[in-house]
Amino acid sequence: MKFQNKVVVITGGSSGIGKAVAIEFHGNH
Known part of the structure; x- marks a missing residue:
């Protein structure tokens, strides 16, 4: 989940x- 969040930010x-x-x-999270 953390990785996905970082991907969104990037x-x-x-x-x-x-x-x-x-x-x-x-x-949401």
């Missing part, structure tokens, strides 16, 4: 969508 770290997804992922 995938869209520069994009606003990536940050939003990372925040939602953190909130």
